[in-house]
Amino acid sequence: MASPTHAALAHDDAPPELRHHFPDLAKQREASSLGMWVFLVTEVLFFGGMFLAYAIYRETHRRAFEGASNLLDLKLGATNTIVLIVSSLTMALAVWASGRSRKNATVLFLVLTMLLGATFLGIKYVEYKQKFERHEVPGPHFVVPQDEETHQPLPRQSEMFFSLYFCMTGLHAIHMIIGLGLVSWLVVRARRGEFSERYNTPVDMVGLYWHFVDIIWIYLFPLLYLLGRHTL
């Protein structure tokens, strides 16, 4: 523990948000940002393994994967892509507003981001429900689906496509749910007026996370929904 004199020296006119081990808020902010990016890098490799598994199996069982991929609802997937892009815009604007001490605008943009995130999950729910009804969920109740064009049953490996589909979109959805929790926490703090031009690091960091989750979807959408459409 620092002695009172030392603390008094260090914190003479220090802002309340400044932790004692940082010389100033700019350094503290840079450390937070770097830490967040390091976390996101681990996430890149976390999702990367799944993307790689998908790429390898798609290459090995091309017909099964393309046929199963064409069974996904492109309209719902594209709508969700647009919903997420709009939510990234509102998140960026929330960071912008919080950095300019605009409390009401910050709260508004954060709430909008949450609504869009919830919309995404709602659409995802509709899609998942469809898959359960059509017995496209891997497991004992899986029924090998038919090709949309030829009405011939797809190869058995179409089940693998749906396994990877549920793993990847499910993991992404878990990230979205965590993101919604984080943004709701920001709404509470923003309403208390805790963010200002001087200090808005939490909004900035959750923003990084939110945009990262958007980037994952930017790759999931073409890989799961689009590749193979031209064969129809």
Next chain:
Amino acid sequence: MSAHGKGHGGVGAYIGVFLTLMALTLLTVWAAYQHLGIWNTPVALGIATTKAALVALIFMHLKDSPKLTAMVVGSSLLFLAFLIFVTASDYLTRKWVPIYFR
């Protein structure tokens, strides 16, 4: 880094990126239905990577971040490349039969 506390980029840049992302989304859906031969996958991935880069550079302020941050991001891409390259070099060459076994 004095601009840090204020957040970077103007609202104008955000709107511009947003509109570009929307246009690229429509473009990738359209391109998916074209018969481009082996180019369908590269085009889809290229558009996705352009979108991801825009989000990272502008929305995530990577453009105005310290070099150290850029290095961390670069290292993630490097290790992702290792992961893909080493695994693919196994799976994609498994059917290769040495010439004296044919």
